[in-house]
Amino acid sequence: xxxxxxxxxxxxxxxxxxxxxxxxxxxxxxxxxxxxxxxxxxxxxxxxxxxxxxxxxxxxxxxxxxxxxxxxxxxxxxxxxxxxxxxxxxxxxxxxxxxxxxxxxxxxxxxxxxxxxxxxxxxxxxxxxxxxxxxxxxxxxxxxxxxxxxxxxxxxxxxxxxxxxxxxxxxxxxxxxxxxxxxxxxxxxxxxxxxxxxxxxxxxxxxxxxxxxxxxxxxxxxxxxxxxxxxxxxxxxxxxxxxxxxxxxxxxxxxxxxxxxxxxxxxxxxxxxxxxxxxxxxxxxxxx
Amino acid sequence: xxxxxxxxxxxxxxxxxxxxxxxxxxxxxxxxxxxxxxxxxxxxxxxxxxxxxxxxxxxxxxxxxxxxxxxxxxxxxxxxxxxxxxxxxxxxxxxxxxxxxxxxxxxxxxxxxxxxxxxxxxxxxxxxxxxxxxxxxx
Numbered sequence: 001x002x003x004x005x006x007x008x009x010x011x012x013x014x015x016x017x018x019x020x021x022x023x024x025x026x027x028x029x030x031x032x033x034x035x036x037x038x039x040x041x042x043x044x045x046x047x048x049x050x051x052x053x054x055x056x057x058x059x060x061x062x063x064x065x066x067x068x069x070x071x072x073x074x075x076x077x078x079x080x081x082x083x084x085x086x087x088x089x090x091x092x093x094x095x096x097x098x099x100x101x102x103x104x105x106x107x108x109x110x111x112x113x114x115x116x117x118x119x120x121x122x123x124x125x126x127x128x129x130x131x132x133x134x135x136x137x138x139x140x141x142x143x144x145x146x147x148x149x150x151x152x153x154x155x156x157x158x159x160x161x162x163x164x165x166x167x168x169x170x171x172x173x174x175x176x177x178x179x180x181x182x183x184x185x186x187x188x189x190x191x192x193x194x195x196x197x198x199x200x201x202x203x204x205x206x207x208x209x210x211x212x213x214x215x216x217x218x219x220x221x222x223x224x225x226x227x228x229x230x231x232x233x234x235x236x237x238x239x240x241x242x243x244x245x246x247x248x249x250x251x252x253x254x255x256x257x258x259x260x261x262x263x264x265x266x267x268x269x270x271x272x273x274x275x276x277x278x279x280x281x282x283x284x285x286x287x288x
Numbered sequence: 289x290x291x292x293x294x295x296x297x298x299x300x301x302x303x304x305x306x307x308x309x310x311x312x313x314x315x316x317x318x319x320x321x322x323x324x325x326x327x328x329x330x331x332x333x334x335x336x337x338x339x340x341x342x343x344x345x346x347x348x349x350x351x352x353x354x355x356x357x358x359x360x361x362x363x364x365x366x367x368x369x370x371x372x373x374x375x376x377x378x379x380x381x382x383x384x385x386x387x388x389x390x391x392x393x394x395x396x397x398x399x400x401x402x403x404x405x406x407x408x409x410x411x412x413x414x415x416x417x418x419x420x421x422x423x424x425x426x
Contacts, residue, residue, distance in 0.1 A: 005297045012300055015394075039295045114301055151330040223333050225343040235310050240301055250302035254309030261313055265320045272324045 004038045006030060006047070011115035018052070025053055087121045088211060090132050105132060109215035113237045117244035120211065122204040129210035130178055137177040140217030144227055145170030184260045185209035188238075191259040197248030208245045212238035235261075289402055293391035304382035304392060311375050322351055340421035342414060343368070367417045 004021055006013045013034070016024065024030040025047065032048030047053050089096055089104035096104065108116040149167045152158050158166070189205040192198040198205070212234060219230040235257050242253035296302060322328075333341040349364035353372055361369040385392055397403045 003292075003294055005300065007299070012297075015294065015297075037297065037299070044299070147332045148329060151332040151335045154332070154335040155330060157330070224331050224341040225346075227329075228343075232310065232314060235314075236306060239306050239310065243301060250305040251309070254306055258309060258313040261317050265317055268320055268324050268326070 004036050006034050006036045007044065008034050009119075011118045021047065021053060087124070088116055088119065090211070091121065091124065091128055102132075102135070105211065106136070106215045106218055109211050109237055110218075110233065113212070113240040114244060116211070117208060117241040120207065120241070120245055122200050122207070122245060124207075126203060126206060126210075129207045129214075130181075133181055133210040133214035134178045136214040136217040137181070138174050140220040140230070141174035141177050142171065144220055145174060147223055181209060181213060182206070187260050187263065188242075188256045192242065192246060192248060192252060192256040195248075195252045195255065197242075197246060197252035197256065199247045200245065204245050205242070208241040209238055212241045289406075290396045290398060292394050292396060294394055295391050302386075304386055308379055308382040308386070312379065315372070315375070318350060319354060322347070322354065340418070340424075342418045342421070344421055366420070367414075 003015050003017065005015050006021070008031075013030075021030060021036070025032070030047060032053075033046050035044035036047050036050065037044045089101045089108060091101075093101040105116075145167060148170065149163060152163045152166070185206045186202070188209065189198060189202045192205065216230040216234040216237065219233065220226045222229065238257045239250065239253040242248055242256060243250050246253070248256075328347050331341055331344055333339070334344055343365070345365035346368035349361045349368045350372065352358075352361035352364060353369060358369075361372075381393070384390065397406055
C-alpha cells in the first residue's frame with residue numbers, strides 16, 4: 001500500500017494513505033505547506049508541490065487568520081524559521097506562568113517526546129534545564145528514600161541505626177542528583193561523539209538529558225513499580241530526544257543513553273570478580 | 289484494528305531499535321544485579337497493608353525465569369513473566385527486521401472507539417492481575 005508520511009513544524013503528524021491526504025487537504029486537516037515523504041523520494045517536499053495533490057490544495061483566503069501556535073511563542077521569528085526551535089514550555093515561563101510551564105513540560109516529555117525535543121532549543125544555557133531537573137529529581141529521589149525507609153521500619157529487617165544511616169545516605173544522595181546528571185550526560189555525549197553522532201555541543205546533550213530525565217521522576221510517586229517505570233521512560237525519552245536534538249540515528253542514541261548503565265554493569269561484574277578472586281586467594285593461603 | 293507492514297521512514301524514530309536496545313539493556317542490568325546478589329527494594333505497600341501490590345513477586349518471577357523455571361516464574365507474577373516472554377518474541381522480530389532491513393509491523397487502531405476499548409482493556413487486565421495476586425494470598 002502507498003503510504004505517505006506527513007510532518008509539520010519539525011514533528012511528524014503520521015502516516016496516511018493517498019485518499020486520506022486528499023480528504024485532509026480538502027477539509028483543512030493538512031496544509032499545502034506541510035512537508036511529506038514517501039518511499040522512493042530523496043527528500044521531503046511540501047504537499048502543494050506534489051503533482052497529485054497540487055490541484056487539491058485550496059488557495060489560502062486573503063484574510064485568513066494565522067493558526068494559533070501550540071504554545072505561546074515569545075519571539076515571532078521562532079515560528080517561521082525551522083532552524084530556530086520554539087523551546088519547551090519550561091523556557092516560556094514568563095508567558096505561561098510557572099505552574100503551567102512546569103506541568104506542560106512534564107506532560108510534553110512524557111506524552112509527546114518526539115515533538116517536544118524537536119522544538120527544544122539546542123543552546124540557551126544550562127540553568128533552566130538543570131533547575132527543571134532538580135525540581136523533579138531531588139523530590140523524586142527523596143520520596144524513593146522515604147518509601148524505602150518506611151518499608152525497613154515496618155518490616156524491621158534492619159537495626160534502627162542501619163535504617164537511619166541508609167536514610168541519611170539517601171537524603172544526601174538525593175541532593176547530588178543534578179551533579180550525577182552532569183557526569184552521566186558527559187559520558188553519554190562522549191559515547192555519541194565517538195560514534196560520530198554528536199552533531200551539536202555538549203550543552204545540547206545535557207539539556208536533552210535534563211528534560212528527559214526530569215519529567216519521568218513524577219512516576220516515582222507511584223509506590224513499588226514507579227521507580228522502574230520512571231527509569232524505563234527516562235531512558236526511552238532520552239533516546240528519542242537525542243535523535244531529535246543531536247540528529248543522530250536511533251541506534252547511536254540508544255548506545256549513548258545506555259553507556260552509563262553498561263559501565264555500571266561492568267563495574268559490578270568487575271567488583272564481584274575481584275571479590276571472588278580475593279576470596280579464592282585467601283582460602284588458598286589458609287589451605288597452605 | 290489493522291496490522292500493516294511499512295518501510296521505516298528515515299526521519300522517524302526507529303521503535304524496533306529503540307525498544308530492543310532499552311529492553312535488552314534493562315533485562316541485562318537486572319540479571320547482573322540479581323546474579324551479583326545485590327539487595328532488591330522492599331514493597332512498602334505490602335509491608336503496610338499485608339496485601340500484594342500489582343508488581344509483587346515480579347523480582348522472584350524474573351529470578352525463576354533466569355533459572356529456566358517457567359512454571360514457577362508464571363506462578364510468582366503472571367504479568368511480569370508474560371511481559372518478559374513477550375519481550376523475547378519482540379526482540380527476535382526486531383533483530384530480524386533490523387538486520388534484514390524489512391518493513392516494520394504496525395498496529396493501527398481505527399477510531400476513538402477502538403482506542404478507548406484498547407485502553408480500558410489494558411486497565412481491566414491490570415486490575416484482574418492485581419485481584420489474582422491478592423486472592424492468591426501474597
